Amino acid sequence: GENVEQHPSTLSVQEGDSAVIKCTYSDSASNYFPWYKQELGKGPQLIIDIRSNVGEKKDQRIAVTLNKTAKHFSLHITETQPEDSAVYFCAASNQAGTALIFGKGTTLSVSS
Amino acid sequence: GAVVSQHPSRVICKSGTSVKIECRSLDFQATTMFWYRQFPKQSLMLMATSNEGSKATYEQGVEKDKFLINHASLTLSTLTVTSAHPEDSSFYICSAWGGETQYFGPGTRLLVL
Secondary structure (H helix, E strand, O other): OOOEEEEOOEEEEEOOOOEEEEEEEOOOOOOEEEEEEEOOOOOOEEEEEEEOOOOEEEEOOEEEEEEOOOOEEEEEEOOOOHHHOEEEEEEEEOOOOOOOEEOOOEEEEEEO | OOOEEEEOOEEEEOOOOOEEEEEEEOOOOOOEEEEEEEOOOOOOEEEEEEEOOOOOEEOOOOOOOOEEEEEEEOOEEEEEEOOOOHHHOEEEEEEEEEOOEEEEOOOEEEEEO
16 A cells, blocks of 8 residues: 655754655555645644646745655745744545545744 | 534543544535544544445454444544543544545544543
8 A cells, every 4th residue: 555754754944944844655656645734733734735747836935846756745835934833744645535645744843 | 615524623531431523524525534543743544434325444453343434424424432442532533525635624632531
């Protein structure tokens, strides 16, 4: 089955810096890669996703890149703000309607 | 966007009792819903796939007789933790596909005393 590895497990940055979180997946059939932000005591919130037919997607300060050949994808947050502090999870699935397989998460801390 | 709700948000129960958690898709129909469990500072682990009108599919290591799932309509799935024990204390989260995106509920914090 699919296995998703996520690094780093913790990341501390200064406000205004960029943050990058990387994930690798094992199943070459996976074609959907979402990123979720989870705040303490809450459910995950989708922040951006990418499908295998594109290599990059951007939404304001957030971007995701996908390298299908290497089977890895990354989350990029620019101009970080304290409210970006949370746990971020990457995930993968091989078709719509199936369960997501999650990475272990990255705790991002943005200090002002 | 699509919304998934859960009820209750928090429950405390005594060991040996059963607890029911509801998951609803509020503005879309979901033939399939998913139940995840999350322990503190850990990732989401898929427990089971809930299928409307048929039996749920459980992940390896998840006891189907302990975690009863009922998906009686296209907008409601329930998870019942039977004979709960302290080790069942966790954060339970459901999700459903709304179009091409999977949406998650706010989670239910279960504490078994």
